[in-house]
Amino acid sequence: xxxxxxxxxxxxxxxxxxxxxxxxxxxxxxxxxxxxxxxxxxxxxxxxxxxxxxxxxxxxxxxxxxxxxxxxxxxxxxxxxxxxxxxxxxxxxxxxxxxxxxxxxxxxxxxxxxxxxxxxxxxxxxxxxxxxxxxxxxxxxxxxxxxxxxxxxxxxxxxxxxxxxxxxxxxxxxxxxxxxxxxxxxxxxxxxxxxxxxxxxxxxxxxxxxxxxxxxxxxxxxxxx
Numbered sequence: 614x615x616x617x618x619x620x621x622x623x624x625x626x627x628x629x630x631x632x633x634x635x636x637x638x639x640x641x642x643x644x645x646x647x648x649x650x651x652x653x654x655x656x657x658x659x660x661x662x663x664x665x666x667x668x669x670x671x672x673x674x675x676x677x678x679x680x681x682x683x684x685x686x687x688x689x690x691x692x693x694x695x696x697x698x699x700x701x702x703x704x705x706x707x708x709x710x711x712x713x714x715x716x717x718x719x720x721x722x723x724x725x726x727x728x729x730x731x732x733x734x735x736x737x738x739x740x741x742x743x744x745x746x747x748x749x750x751x752x753x754x755x756x757x758x759x760x761x762x763x764x765x766x767x768x769x770x771x772x773x774x775x776x777x778x779x780x781x782x783x784x785x786x787x788x789x790x791x792x793x794x795x796x797x798x799x800x801x802x803x804x805x806x807x808x809x810x811x812x813x814x815x816x817x818x819x820x821x822x823x824x825x826x827x828x829x830x831x832x833x834x835x836x837x838x
Contacts, residue, residue, distance in 0.1 A: 631656070635664045636673060636700060641767050643782050644695035644823045646679060665694055673700035695823040701787065709788040716793050725795075732799035735786070739764060743807050753808050754779065754829055766825075773828075778815070779804070781825035790819035801827065 631654075638653050639645050645653075651661045668674040675697050678690045720728050739760055747756035754770055754777055761768035767783040790796040797817050804827055805812045812829050816822035 631660075632664045632668055635661065636668060636696065636703070639674070639694060639696055640701070641782050643780065644677075644693045646691045646693055648691070650694075668700070669694070671699075672697060673703070698788070701783070701818075709786075712786075712789045713792055716789065728793060728795050729799070732793070732795040735796060736799050736803045740803060740807070747807075757804065757807055776828060776830040779812075779827040779829060781818075781827075784818045784825055787818045790817070794819065797825075804829075 634654055635650055638650055642649070642653070647658055647661045647665060650656070650665075651658045654661070665674060665676075669676060673696065674694045676692045676694050679693045716728060716731070719731060739757075742760040742763060743753075743756055746760070747753060750756035750759060758768040758770050758779060761781060765783060765785045766781040768779060768781045771778045771780055784790065786796055797814065797819055801812060801814045808829060810829060810832065812827050815826040815828055817825045819825075
């Protein structure tokens with residue numbers, strides 16, 4: 614992220630690599646506050662805020678109020694910083710335009726069925742890697758998260774009361790999936806197949822959310838009669 618324009622009133626920062634670290638931390642962990650970033654990167658809050666200002670001015674980040682669940686204390690909510698489409702473009706978005714043009718042609722020539730078949734094929738590598746290495750992990754969800762990491766999706770598992778949330782902080786095909794949701798649908802079907810469970814897609818980067826989030830419910834316990 615070199616060559617950023619420094620906003621008026623902000624001192625120039627020579628260490629562009631630190632801004633790269635800030636942006637990548639948000640990519641890997643999702644929308645973050647300045648305090649979160651300072652703790653993760655072992656920097657002062659003041660230094661983090663300067664980097665955030667430069668990244669926001671360049672259009673790589675957007676700030677919004679932190680969502681608070683339950684009762685909130687006094688004072689204004691903290692600001693959370695998330696990557697914009699422009700910010701994500703710096704991470705592995707090559708050839709998006711060509712892919713979109715190719716899929717438009719495919720849809721025109723072969724219809725929706727052809728696009729669906731292509732989407733299933735895209736997921737083929739995840740299926741193959743899962744089949745090859747899945748037995749090495751403690752659970753199918755752990756195996757799936759690792760395979761997705763290998764494919765560049767920056768995935769993690771977050772426990773929740775009703776099960777587990779699979780979070781993908783990066784999507785290499787987000788711009789393409791925005792026009793062709795068949796890619797997201799094929800991915801969701803594959804997750805359900807590999808995990809042997811109904812899953813629910815809660816959010817996607819392609820639809821403008823900060824993270825692709827899939828809910829994996831706890832297994833249903835069958836009562837023995």
